[in-house]
Amino acid sequence: MFVKPKDGRSVHDPARGDLLPAEGRNVDESQYWYRREIDGDIEIVQPSKDADTDKKASAK
Template identity: 45%
Template sequence: MSKVYLKPRKGLRVRRPDGRLLPEAGGHVQMSSYWRRRLRDGDVEKAAPPKAQPKIAVQKEEGDK
């Protein structure tokens, strides 16, 4: 089975098989018959994962500990 990034359709709250909610922004899930049914029923949609935010290095000024 493969992993895909899915997100709930606008206005819907979709539970994962373990009972937790799929975040509004979506999440990676292991494709299974459960997720195929959610796709077929229109509860979720395939989406591109959000791009990772680059980490900003914080420079310490002299005197900071």
Template identity: 55%
Template sequence: MHLKPQPGRVVTDPATGQPLPEKGARVEPSQYWFRRLQDGDVTEVKPQQQKPRTSAK
């Protein structure tokens, strides 16, 4: 799952001990993250996918 903190919030990733980056990060689903979602501390987002490159012919 890909989560990002709500604006103005600092949410620590228990796996790394570091704050979750503002742009978000991929984390393993766990009770910790489900509680953060339920409390409104983080938002689940779809990671931006790179568009496939088309070759010029």
């Protein structure tokens, strides 16, 4: 699923050990991310076309 931090929030990504970037990223679906959504720290969104393009380009 694709998540983005809400404006003004810094959200730790436990799988990568860093902060979730402002533009968002794909993460594994888990209780952690659903809890962040309930707490108002993130929003679950559809990835932009640019994110899909970047993913395909990096796979090559």
